[in-house]
Amino acid sequence: MEPVALGIPSVPVRLAERRRARQIHVGSVAVGGDAPVSVQSMTTTRTSDIGATLQQIAELTASGCEIVRVACPTQDDADALATIARKSQIPVIADIHFQPKYVFAAIDAGCAAVRVNPGNIKQFDDKVKEIARAAAAAGTPIRIGVNAGSLDRRILEKYGRATPEALVESALWEASLFEEHGFRDIKISVKHNDPVVMIQAYRQLAAACDYPLHLGVTEAGPAFQGTVKSAVAFGALLSEGIGDTIRVSLSAPPAEEVKVGLQILQSLGLRERRLEIVSCPSCGRAQVDVYKLADEVTAGLDGMEVPLRVAVMGCVVNGPGEAREADLGVASGNGKGQIFVKGEVVRTVPESKIVETLIDEAMKIAEQMEKDGVASGEPAVTVQ
Numbered sequence: 001m002e003p004v005a006l007g008i009p010s011v012p013v014r015l016a017e018r019r020r021a022r023q024i025h026v027g028s029v030a031v032g033g034d035a036p037v038s039v040q041s042m043t044t045t046r047t048s049d050i051g052a053t054l055q056q057i058a059e060l061t062a063s064g065c066e067i068v069r070v071a072c073p074t075q076d077d078a079d080a081l082a083t084i085a086r087k088s089q090i091p092v093i094a095d096i097h098f099q100p101k102y103v104f105a106a107i108d109a110g111c112a113a114v115r116v117n118p119g120n121i122k123q124f125d126d127k128v129k130e131i132a133r134a135a136a137a138a139g140t141p142i143r144i145g146v147n148a149g150s151l152d153r154r155i156l157e158k159y160g161r162a163t164p165e166a167l168v169e170s171a172l173w174e175a176s177l178f179e180e181h182g183f184r185d186i187k188i189s190v191k192h193n194d195p196v197v198m199i200q201a202y203r204q205l206a207a208a209c210d211y212p213l214h215l216g217v218t219e220a221g222p223a224f225q226g227t228v229k230s231a232v233a234f235g236a237l238l239s240e241g242i243g244d245t246i247r248v249s250l251s252a253p254p255a256e257e258v259k260v261g262l263q264i265l266q267s268l269g270l271r272e273r274r275l276e277i278v279s280c281p282s283c284g285r286a287q288v289d290v291y292k293l294a295d296e297v298t299a300g301l302d303g304m305e306v307p308l309r310v311a312v313m314g315c316v317v318n319g320p321g322e323a324r325e326a327d328l329g330v331a332s333g334n335g336k337g338q339i340f341v342k343g344e345v346v347r348t349v350p351e352s353k354i355v356e357t358l359i360d361e362a363m364k365i366a367e368q369m370e371k372d373g374v375a376s377g378e379p380a381v382t383v384q
């Protein structure tokens with residue numbers, strides 16, 4: 001009999017060859033080349049409030065964020081950058097619109113990178129030479145962040161609206177101005193709030209240059225809509241090997257963005273999968289309250305660091321099969337739950353004991369995995 005593969009596969013099937021982008025370094029985080037796709041977010045505090053900003057960065061770091069961006073709309077914000085960049089546990093990117101002087105301030109402050117939005121910086125093209133010089137001298141990469149909502153007027157007039165071609169032309173034009181000064185320490189984003197336009201823009205950009213790409217659906221919306229839009233757009237692109245760093249934009253606390261970003265990467269096998277609950281949607285055959293059971297098991301195992309797949313199934317139709325193929329599972333029926341560990345039924349418990357038994361067994365498996373060195377925060381898979 002064929003051996004049954006249990007739990008979470010350590011090397012998920014690769015969907016596509018990774019696009020080979022030149023590699024840059026945003027502080028300690030490599031972006032592009034064969035570096036894992038990184039997850040970033042942006043603080044929502046006033047950057048000038050150094051304490052609040054560092055507190056939020058600490059929370060983001062704890063949630064798995066790898067690069068953080070801070071807004072810099074005023075001189076007070078620019079003045080805060082040096083302390084924030086020095087004290088942050090993760091690389092800090094200064095986000096600059098409108099005022100080129102803050103680009104230089106951010107470079108001087110030791111920010112790990114600077115994001116510029118050429119469409120929003122007056123006479124940006126005239127400043128490129130100076131910016132390229134300062135950034136090259138400091139070893140600071142630049143993100144050219146083109147955004148549908150603030151497209152360069154000249155390009156907007158040419159195309160009439162923010163089409164994929166317009167976004168790409170704007171980005172490549174700005175990149176070419178940097179290239180004229182020998183500066184290629186660049187990553188690019190071409191964001192749009194419509195995933196279809198965004199996907200087309202990134203595909204075109206990916207084919208036209210070798211710069212690492214920062215993926216984003218801009219103004220994606222509240223948590224539910226933004227999560228779906230981002231998952232769809234990033235999923236399409238990442239499954240084609242396009243994308244080197246991602247930012248999920250949600251009208252929600254930034255740690256939520258990180259959670260969604262990490263989950264997208266885990267779902268595509270681009271990150272080590274951690275806790276995964278395989279639960280059925282329930283139906284007329286269910287013999288337990290599957291929603292409640294799945295919620296309680298999820299809450300009980302929250303924060304588990306090991307890659308554990310737990311199946312929570314409502315009846316015997318698919319229950320034993322799924323439960324058998326997970327690290328741990330329950331197949332319910334007749335007010336009881338059959339508890340499976342690594343494919344074997346280890347006990348049958350009354351419905352009231354299912355949650356605590358699963359959590360108890362999960363802890364034992366996690367302990368063993370940790371002893372065996374299975375748990376690790378590092379991505380298990382790098383798509384080449």
Ligand code: SF4
Pocket residue numbers: 280281282283284285286287313314315316317318319
């Ligand atoms: S496992 Fe059973 S209860 Fe759950 S969806 Fe399938 S048939 Fe319905």
